[in-house]
Amino acid sequence: MSPDRRQTIPGLPPLGEPFPDVRRIAVLRGGGLGDLVFALPAIAALRASYPGASVTLLGSPVHRALLAGRPDVVDEVDVLPVVPGVGDASGTEVDDAATERFVERHRARCYDLAVQVHGGGRNSNPFLLRLGARHTIGTRTSDAVPLERTIPYVYYQHEVLRALEVVALAGAAPAAGAVLTPTPAELERGAELLGRSGPGGDGRPVVALHPGASDPRRRWSPDRFGHLAARLAHHGVRVVVVGEGEDVALADRIVAVARAREPRRASLVGSLAGQLSLSDLVGVLASVDAFVGNDSGPRHVAEAVGTATSSVFWFGNVINAGALGRTRHRVAMAFTTACPVCGVDITQVGWTAERCEHDASVVDAVTLDEVWGNTREVLDGVLAARGERVGRDLDGGTQVDSSYGLHV
DSSP states (O other), X not given: OOGGGSOSSTTSOOOOOOOSSOOEEEEEOOSSHHHHXXXXXXXXXXXXXXXXXXXXXXXXXXXXXXHTTOTTTOSEEEEOOOOXXXXXXXXXXXXXXXXXXXXXXXXXXXXSEEEEOSTTSTTHHHHHHTTOOSEEEEEEOTTSOOOSEEEEOOSSSOHHHHHHXXXXXXXXXXXOSOSSOOOHHHHHHHHHHTTOSSTTOOOOOXXXXXXXXXXXXXXXXXXXXXXXHHHHHHTTOEEXXXXXXXXXXHHHHHHHHHHHHOGGGGGGEEEXXXXXOHHHHHHHHHHSSEXXXXXXXXXXXXHHTTOXXXXXXXXXXXXXXXXXXXXXXEEEEEOOOBOTTTOOBXXXXXXXXXXXXXXXXXXXXXXXXXXXXXXXXXXXXXXXXTTOOSOOOXXXXXXXXXXXXXXX
């Protein structure tokens, strides 16, 4: 085997032969923030391997918003029409005419390579083939329409590695560089929102908490987040809660619990939930010292911009979406295998077992002490690199607080 065809990541297959004369690439990846973040390393690999080609992402509105002002990632984001199993169909009726216009517009692009990194291919492969690209690659379940080159779609595989395995079919090797680079304006805005810019900053460490997740079953108790925020505040760390929509009420509860637990340091815990644009959120997540949250889009964005994370995950989702490293990331796992309400097996993927109707948390088995320990370790590592530490006493001197059992 030629040395330049070897794969650089153990476990992934050797690189396939590159396609010749590729000038236009389309990448199909719908879904939310996390879905896009998982695909970014593969997109970067394509750009590095086909440096003269333009890359169009066929994605969702939130993808367009996140990538606005980042021409180094893709050249264009076009929002997918409402197509079952491909585009977002929540609350919107399928419009066959709009789909046909979308397909015709992209057929006219005459793509040289179309890449499917959107599920197992039952719906996405037929849609991709309608674009008429000269070459196609992607994932495929046994009953999906084949593309020119495919890898088997097996649900339990990390999404980042799955996408990299797909683009390896086209000879694209993982590329060096940041996954997602905040713009200078985002960093400036993030520092401003956190009060870390100008002479008014107090120099305290800052941790962002995010209590939400698109699936309610992936949400850790807001009361536990509140107690975690109180512990952080007790140690002189500022806490800011972020989120949107349903997260706003959760954030209010977290702030209330934390301030009741630590009334003397209530000013150290606040909320920006419901107040941030997506660009603001990127700036905030890039400007804090660490992030704590569930398996969610903001968590994946925090990791992508280089922020240390401490996360709460259902163990099955760690396989698909957990942080791969442990130097700057920790994952607390709930090993729940059955619905807490009806007892149905929740380890089976959606197309082999119907999801039950219950939204009870499957991650509340994760203890406060475990998340606190993980968060403390992550934050200690970040601050140690700056010559600082967690645990200073705000009032001076050193004391032992028996309610937390830690030297502060």
